Amino acid sequence: MVVxxxxxxxAAARAAAEAGARVRLIDSAPSAGGQFFxxxxxxxxxxxxxxxxxxxxxxxxxxxxxGHTVRVRTGPAxxxxxxxxxxxxxxxxxxxxxxxxxxxxxxWDLPGVVTxxxxxxxxxxxxxxxxRRVIIxxxxxFLLPVATSLAGTGATVVEVxxxxxxxxxLRAPRALxxxxxxxxxxxxxxxALAAQxxxxxxxxxxxxxxxxxxxxxxxxxALDNGxxxxxxxxxxxxxxxxxxxxxxxxxLELAVAAGCRLRDGFVEVDAAQATSTPGVFAAGELxxxxxxxxxxxxxxxxxxxxxxSVEVPRAALRAVRxxxxxxxxxxxxxxIQDGWRTWLTDDTLVCRxxxxxxxxxxxxxxxxxxxxxxxxxxxxxxGLGPCQGRVCxxxxxxxxxxxxxxxxxxADTARRPIxxxxxxxxxxxxxxxxxxxxxx
Amino acid sequence: xxxxxxxxxxxxxxxxTVAAALIERGQTSWRDTRIGxxxxxxxxxxxxxxxxxxxxxGVPDVRACQRVLADGDEIRTQRGAEL
Numbered sequence: 001m002v003v004x005x006x007x008x009x010x011a012a013a014r015a016a017a018e019a020g021a022r023v024r025l026i027d028s029a030p031s032a033g034g035q036f037f038x039x040x041x042x043x044x045x046x047x048x049x050x051x052x053x054x055x056x057x058x059x060x061x062x063x064x065x066x067g068h069t070v071r072v073r074t075g076p077a078x079x080x081x082x083x084x085x086x087x088x089x090x091x092x093x094x095x096x097x098x099x100x101x102x103x104x105x106x107x108w109d110l111p112g113v114v115t116x117x118x119x120x121x122x123x124x125x126x127x128x129x130x131x132r133r134v135i136i137x138x139x140x141x142f143l144l145p146v147a148t149s150l151a152g153t154g155a156t157v158v159e160v161x162x163x164x165x166x167x168x169x170l171r172a173p174r175a176l177x178x179x180x181x182x183x184x185x186x187x188x189x190x191x192a193l194a195a196q197x198x199x200x201x202x203x204x205x206x207x208x209x210x211x212x213x214x215x216x217x218x219x220x221x222a223l224d225n226g227x228x229x230x231x232x233x234x235x236x237x238x239x240x241x242x243x244x245x246x247x248x249x250x251x252l253e254l255a256v257a258a259g260c261r262l263r264d265g266f267v268e269v270d271a272a273q274a275t276s277t278p279g280v281f282a283a284g285e286l287x288x289x290x291x292x293x294x295x296x297x298x299x300x301x302x303x304x305x306x307x308x309s310v311e312v313p314r315a316a317l318r319a320v321r322x323x324x325x326x327x328x329x330x331x332x333x334x335x336i337q338d339g340w341r342t343w344l345t346d347d348t349l350v351c352r353x354x355x356x357x358x359x360x361x362x363x364x365x366x367x368x369x370x371x372x373x374x375x376x377x378x379x380x381x382x383g384l385g386p387c388q389g390r391v392c393x394x395x396x397x398x399x400x401x402x403x404x405x406x407x408x409x410x411a412d413t414a415r416r417p418i419x420x421x422x423x424x425x426x427x428x429x430x431x432x433x434x435x436x437x438x439x440x
Numbered sequence: 441x442x443x444x445x446x447x448x449x450x451x452x453x454x455x456x457t458v459a460a461a462l463i464e465r466g467q468t469s470w471r472d473t474r475i476g477x478x479x480x481x482x483x484x485x486x487x488x489x490x491x492x493x494x495x496x497x498g499v500p501d502v503r504a505c506q507r508v509l510a511d512g513d514e515i516r517t518q519r520g521a522e523l
Contacts, residue, residue, distance in 0.1 A: 028487065030455075030508055035486055077487070077506035080499060099488045111469035111481040118485020121505070126460035130482065213479050214468045251488075352483070352491060355475045386490035386501070391483075421490075421501075 001026065001070065001089035002303070003058050003254060005046070006034020008284025008295035009095035014047040015303025015316075016093070023050045023303075024087065026072060028057045028420075034097055035117060036292040039124035057082075059420040061092075061257040067279060068092045068258065071431070073422060080423050084431040091279050091306040094255050094267070095299060098248035098285035103336070104395055105343045107209030107218075108244070109352055116146045116245030129155035131241025135218055137161040137206040138245035140334040144189035144200075146243060151196050158239055159199040163223055163246070164334055166202045182291065182326060207234070207343045209242055218242055227339030246336055249394060250286045252414035262411050265394075272312060273302035281306050289331065294323030341402050350399060351392040353385020361396060365403050373412035376400055386421060389413035443513040452509045459485070459492050459504035462515070470494050470504065474520035493518050 002013045005027035013025040025032070025046060032052060037043035046052045053074060060071040067090035075082030100115035102108065114130050116138060122128045123146075134150055135158045136143050147160050193200055207229055208219040222233035255267045261276035262268060266288050273281045281302040284295035297319035304312045344350075346359040364370050364380030376382060382396045383389030389396070393413030400408045441452045445462065452461045459482050462470055469479035471493050483491035485505050492504040497514050500522035 028506070076508065076510070078499075078502040079496075079507075099484060099486055102483075109478060109480070111479050114482050115484050115486075115489075118482055118505070121485040122460060122463060122482070126456060126464075128460045128464050130463060352480075352489065355473055355478075386493070387488060391489045 001068070001087060001091070002093045002095060003027075003070070004034065004095035004097055004284070005029070005032035005052065006095060006097050006284060006295065007036050007292040008097070008286075008299035008302075009034070009093070010044050010046065011296040011299030012093045012095055012281075012283050012303035012306070013050045014044070015300045016307040017047045017049040017303075019304050019307035021091075021307040023047075024053060024089070025050050026053045026056045026058055026070070026087075028055065028077070030054055035121065036295075038121060039126075057420040058254060059418055059422050061254050061419065063258055063277060063280070064088075066090065073420075073426060078421070080425055082426065084426060084429055086431050086433045088434070091281070091308070092258065093273075093281045093283060093299075093302050093306050094258070094260075094275075094286055095282070095284045095295070095302075096251040096254055096286055098250045098289060099390070100245045101247050101249045101336075101394065102244050102391060103246050103340045103343070104348055104350055104358075104392075105207050105209070106345050106348045107211070107215065109349050110209050110211050110215045111213070112211070112215035112240055113209050113242045113244065116143060116243045119241070119243040120146045120149055123149040123153045127153055129153040129241075130243065131155060131239065133158055133239045134241040134243060135159055135161070135206060135220070135237060135239045136243045136245075137163070137220070138243075138247075139163045139336070140245065140247050141186050141189075141330070142245055142248075144186060144193065146245070147198055148189055148192045148196075150243070151192075151198065155241075157196075157198045158237060159201060160193065161204045161206065161220060162200065162202045163205040163227060163337075164202065165225070182293070204233075206242055206244065210236075215240065215242055223339065225337070227337035228342055229339075246340075247334060248285060248289045249390070250289075251390075252286070252411065253388075253416035253419045255280075255282060255286060256411070256414050257417060257419065265411060271301075271317065272305035273298055274305060288324065288327050290323050290327030294320065294327060297323055338398070338402065341399055344399075350396050351380075351382040351385065351389075353387050353391075354381040354383075356380050356382045358399065361399060362403055365400055370400070371404065371406050373397060373408050376408065377413075383413050388416045441509065441511045443509055443511070443515060445515045446517055456509050457505055458494055458496065458502070458507045458509055458513075458515055461509060462494075462504060470515075471518040472520060477520070495522065
């Protein structure tokens with residue numbers, strides 16, 4: 001059973017099917033491809049022997065003595081009419097991907113402020129621009145394709161701001177060599193930006209959004225190496241949309257539910273993409289942010305290994321090794337620096353769902369001596385809303401650590417036994433149970 | 441394909457999500473928060489943040505960025521916590 005039909009999941013399902021396993025591919029979107037292949041004509045087809053469950057949300061995972069049980073709701077997103085099914089498989093491949101990390105700043109909850117991935121999904125998937133005058137800010141190479149996609153939908157991209165310096169790659173010469181192909185792709189985006197006269201500025205970011213009822217302007221500022229604001233460099237710019245993206249956060253809850261060991265916030269895997277839980281494999285952004293090509297190579301390795309019948313192809317193993325070197329370089333060139341914590345004011349929301357401000361968070365830390373993630377959540381309500389800490393978890397953990405000097409493990413915010421929301425009425429329904437014994 | 445947004449007839453394309461249709465018609469918010477009454481619309485765009493909740497055919501808490509429109513859908517602004 002493969003969860004997630006992006007580049008990693010598609011490759012894993014194909015490899016497992018070709019190795020002779022019976023494969024189910026479960027994905028919440030109406031069609032396969034994940035975030036990367038959204039709206040692209042080159043999305044790889046689902047292997048004809050793979051059973052693809054589209055529009056299907058996995059909301060619970062349980063490891064049992066002879067395999068793994070997942071509970072799925074199939075149907076229109078969040079509709080009460082979805083059909084429930086419980087599936088069992090003896091091997092499980094998790095390819096649940098990642099989502100943009102957004103750092104909080106005053107006004108980041110105004111409508112018109114969106115994540116870079118959200119803007120990309122609208123542009124690539126629907127040909128819709130999130131605004132007419134858009135500014136893009138954050139860190140990492142993903143900001144570039146978002147800028148070209150937005151320009152392609154007719155929006156004016158006012159500027160692209162990279163919070164880190166331009167020299168980050170010089171610290172990772174090995175990564176430059178390993179990622180020659182990827183760099184060419186990025187150079188292509190940079191050229192497109194230049195051709196459309198979109199300014200690209202480094203060591204600068206959006207530190208505040210302003211507006212009544214929606215974003216109307218932003219303040220940008222230059223940052224020092226630690227991402228503290230350089231006083232006197234603030235500039236106000238009129239925009240009607242802001243796209244922010246500070247790297248990506250892996251979608252961890254199913255891996256956590258399966259008991260997979262994490263390392264540095266990602267799922268730890270061996271050379272065969274096996275996790276610490278027997279029978280559970282992981283591929284793609286879940287194991288480290290490395291892009292679609294690396295994800296697909298990891299998927300091929302995981303799918304073959306999970307089918308447990310043939311040798312893992314050497315080419316895929318080599319592609320994974322090369323891809324990881326490039327991914328490490330990527331991470332080294334685009335770190336998140338602690339100075340972002342100084343962008344917030346007391347009334348800046350940390351948790352958007354429960355509307356917990358920075359002052360509210362600090363109050364809970366001081367008054368209730370919230371010295372762990374669980375206490376922090378229960379006393380401040382941060383991370384208790386519908387997103388279950390997906391957006392604020394890491395930010396809240398880092399703000400808390402900065403405030404008390406204690407240790408707050410961001411992975412603790414990824415414990416979500418209910419992995420996707422289900423309605424109470426759905427829980428009350430009878431479900432069919434299907435076995436996939438002896439199969440992946 | 442015809443849908444309504446707060447009672448106003450609107451044309452939508454097959455395959456379009458609720459969020460895409462709302463943004464295309466120039467709307468940036470379609471919910472207000474239950475504590476501060478603040479307006480919210482699209483944020484993550486990929487089903488993670490639950491900011492873009494909207495009422496579809498009388499059912500609240502539907503992620504506008506995930507729900508694909510069906511002909512005749514009635515979309516309505518969500519006010520605070522609706523049960």
